[in-house]
Amino acid sequence: MADQQKIKHLREKISTWDQRTTSMAPLSERQKDSYMDLTSHASNRPLPIELPLEEAGSFSQQLSLVSTPSLSHSGDSLAEGFSSLGMKDDKIENAQQFFDWFNKVESQMEQEEELCYRSYCDQLSQYKEQCDLVMEEVSTALDQLKDLKQQYVLVATKTNALHEACEQSMADQTMLVNKAEAISCKLDYFNELERINQKLSSPTFAVTNDSFVPLLSKLDECIAYIIGNPQYKESELFQARFKQCLSKALTLIKAAVFTILNGATQQVVPKDVTSTSENAFTLFYGKFRSNAPKIKALMEQVEQRLDKTSEYTTLLDDCLHCYFSKRYQLLMPSIQMAVSELATKHARDHCSLVRSGCAFMVHVCEDEYQLFFHFFSKSSEKLDAMLEQLCMSLYDVLRPLIIHINHLETLAELCSILKTEMLQDHVQANPNELGAFAAVANQMLEDVQERLVYRSSVYIKSDILNYNPASGDLAYPEKLEMMESIAESLREQRLNDSRRNSGDSIGSATSHEVAALNQSGSALMSGQTTPPEGMRSTVMAPIGSGAGTATIHVNASLSPADLHGMWYPTVRRTLVCLSKLYRCIDKSIFQGLSQEILQSCIHSLNVACQGITKRKTQLNGQLFLIKHLLILREQIAPFQVEFSIKETGLDFSTLKAAAYGMFQKPRGLFVLSSNNSFLEFLFEGAPQVTEHYVDSKKDVDHQLKCTCEVFIKHVTDLLASELIAFQKKAQVIVDLNEEESGASVSLRSQPFASPERVHEVVGASYKQIKTQLPKVFQSMSLYLANKDTEYILFRPIKAGVQLAYQQVEELVKNNYSEEDQQIIACPSKEQVNLFLAASP
Known part of the structure; x- marks a missing residue:
């Protein structure tokens, strides 16, 4: 039923495909022309060979009928046209039959056209069926794989759990082994006590054995470990026992060092204590040093462990004390005897005594410093202390001599010896070895300087300040x-x-x-x-x-x-x-x-x-x-110092004013307030501290300046005293005339100022210059002996004389007539310069 409806529907659509009004596929004019051309062309084509010739016309007619574009022909013509297509028996009486027939024909044509496609489709269907089979197998395989995976996961989980359990067991085993080893290592420090104690208690064990240094290192290691872990059980007890072992070991070292030093001292001590020969000093240093390697090997171990515990520091101090005591015991008597011999030899030459004594102590300090480092590796302050004690023997001999020296030259030479030869030349070249000697030398230098300053003060007062000149000292010129x-x-x-x-x-x-x-x-x-x-x-x-x-x-x-x-x-x-x-x-x-x-x-x-x-x-x-x-x-x-000093004093100027103010307010003494006059006196009358600088070089300059000024004035007066005296008297009269303008007093009317008297003054001054000036030049040349100095010193004298003549000349011009001026005959400035031209 569905197929029939479909066919019916199709036919309805085909019937309407070329309608004039509502055509479903209308053709344009051009398309129609093309269709006609194709139709005419198709009608003229030859028939296929396969077709019978006798039916050619009928076939052509049938084909033309079939290919008619319009379906408006009658049913009879259509039937006739299609009867030739193998439907001779089936007659098409109506359109329905035609459509059925057409549908059938169309179906056949479609089947023929789709034959290849259908075969391909059948092939594809086969492929699809095969694929479906493959998919079914794949699905089955996947299901099996899924089951296998689940089983694998289950097995893997169990295996991992087993591995983890094994690894945990191995880790636990390793941890236990490590703990056991750690416990064993920790116990080793405690177990070493017995072994160390046995070795130290052995009568054959000595510090010279090769095993002593490793034992000492192990002992230090154990003590350090126990001190660093006080939480362990019985750590304090073991620490005390190890300390006892360390004390035993250090006691052995101390005993060995003391034995070696005592033996060395006994070997080199001279039979005659007063002997200071070269052989004795060779014994003190050469033979004594032969014992150094044994002690130095032990001391190096002790010095390396000073930061570990205080026992090593105590041991080193004891060894140093023993060493220095033995060296002091050996050297001090010989040094004292040597210094005494030098003092006897240079009893009258203090400089030679100081120089030879200091040189002797320098050699002793250098030799002792070098010897010390043959026994020890690190320096010690006790070495300088011992050397300073040795040097003090020289100081004790020299100081009484120094404080009784009175000669400045001797004291100055001693300062030069100590400061230059000893401290600068020797000590600065070797400050480490001569540090102790430098301290004693500085002390001696300070004593010499103190004595020099004291004797200089005495010398200044007695031989300079209070010098009483003899007649020969004042025999000038x-x-x-x-x-x-x-x-x-x-x-x-x-x-x-x-x-x-x-x-x-x-x-x-x-x-x-x-x-x-x-x-x-x-x-x-x-x-x-x-x-x-x-x-x-x-x-x-x-x-x-x-x-x-x-x-x-x-x-x-x-x-x-x-x-x-x-x-x-x-x-x-x-x-x-x-x-x-x-x-x-x-x-x-x-x-x-x-x-x-x-x-x-x-x-x-x-x-x-x-x-x-x-x-x-x-x-x-x-x-x-x-x-x-x-x-x-x-x-x-040339002295590169400032000749100035700062002096401090007390200024009591305010004391007088404060005391006067207190006595001005007698009632204020009993006032209980800030206005108390006694308190004001205490605060206001306190002396003030003042500071001022005194420069001796400026004092010399000032004294020289004042002396030169006095000399210039004296020589000027000596050369022009008459003129200067006349000028002063005349100036009084001139000033009096200026003040009393009403009553004028003539200068020339004065007895001392008459033209004749003034002429005598001018002439006397000229003679005075002529007689005194050569003497002044001669004296200046004799004393100063320098032309430049004489000229500079004479220049203000010359200017003073010229000024005196110039002032007199002005007075004469202003107060005397031309006739009087000719009588006076005062020389002009050029004339004065002419007879003063003989200046140096």
Whole structure:
């Protein structure tokens, strides 16, 4: 039924496929033309060979009927057309039959067309059936594999569980084995006690055995382990027992070291304690050192374990004490005897005694230091302590001698020996070995310096400050004139000798001159010394003030007196003392002493200046003072220190005001408040601490400046005193006229100011300059012996004289007529310069 309905439905659709109105597949005109062309072409095609020719026409007709595009033909024509297609018996009477027939034909055609596809489809169906069979087998295999997997998982789970159980058993076994080994290792430290104790208790066991050092190391290891694990049972007990074993071992070491040291001491101790021969010292170091390897091997083990326990430190200290006591026992008597022999040998030469004694102790310290390291590996403070005790034997002998030395030169040389030769040359080159000697040498140096400072203070007071000059010391200018005359005669003699014998060397003449000058100098002054070594010969000192300030240059080498040290004794002593102290004492102490020395020297020079002034003239005294102040300033310049010190004092100026204020308020003494006058006196009247600096070099400069100013004023007055006196008197009259303008007083009417009197003053001043100026030049040249210095010092004198003449000239021009000016005949500035042109 379903097939019929389907066919019916199909037919209905086919019947409507070419309707004119509602066509399901309408054709366009072009398509229709194409269909007609194809129809005509198909009608003209030849028939197939397979078809019978006699039925060609009928077949063509049938085909044309079948291929008619329209279904509007009658049923008869259709039947006729399709009867030729093998339906001769079945006649198509209606459309239904046609459709049935058409359906049948169409089905056949479809079957013929789909024959290949159907065969392929059948093949595919076969394949599908085979695949279904394969799938069934695969499903079966998968089911079997699933079962197998489940069984495998079950077996694997059981196997893993078995493996885990085995591994856990192995781990437990390993853990137990490790615990057993750990327990065994821990027990080894405890079990070692018995073995170590047996070895230490053995009478044949000695520290020299090869097994002693490993036993000592094992003992230290056991003690350290037990101390580090106090939680173990009976750890304190075992620790105490191990400590006992360690004490036994260290006691053996101590006994062995003491035995070796005692034996070595007994072997090398001299029979004669007073013997200090070379053989004795060879025994002390050579034979004693032969025992060093035995002790050093033990001491190295002890020194390596000092950080482990305090027992090793105690043992090392005991061994060191024994060593040093034995060395002290051996060396001290010999050293004391050697020092005593040196003291006896150099009883009159303290410098040689100090030098030889210190050299002896240096060798002892070096030898002892080297010997110590043959026995021990690490240095010890006790070594320096022992060496210092040995060196103190020299100090005990030298100190009583040092504190009784009075000569500054001896003390200065001792300072140089200790400071330069010993501390700088020897100690700095080997500070480790000579550390103990350096301490004693420094102590001796401080004693010598203290003695030097004390003797210098005494020397300053007695020989510089309180120096009482002899007549020869104040023989100025005779000493300088004699030296100049001797030098001149020697130069003439040298010139004559050179003319007679041109082959004679200048050096021999010069030596002869120096010898003669020295001989003459010693005849004039006893205790002559040459200038200190290294002192300069040129100095600059400011003189004058304001615009007139100048600088004096001194070249002491031009003067024969300076060349041969013909200086005032206190100056020579000051410079020698400074040169000695500069190299011997500290700068701070030197600065204080230099202040005292220079002040004392300046005081002595002032005293000498006064003596020379009384004996000769003020000009000689002032030039003497200027000359020696220049020398003093020149010679202290090379010292690389500041000649200044800080002095601290108390200022009591507020005490008087505070006391006066307290007595002004008598009632305030009993006031119980902050206004109490007694409390105000305590707070306000307390003296204040003041600090000020004293510079001795500036004191020398200041004294030199003041002396030069006094000298300049004195020489200016000496050359122009008449003019200066007249100018002062005349200026009083001029000032009086300016103040009293009503009543004028004529200057020329004054008796002292008449033209004739003024002319006499001018003439007297000219004569005074002519007579005194050469003497001034000669004295300056004699004392200063330097043209530049003389010129600088004379320049303000010249300016003062010129100023005096200029002031007189102005007074004359302002107060006298031209006729009076001609009578007075005051020289002009150019004329004054002309007769002052002879300045150096």
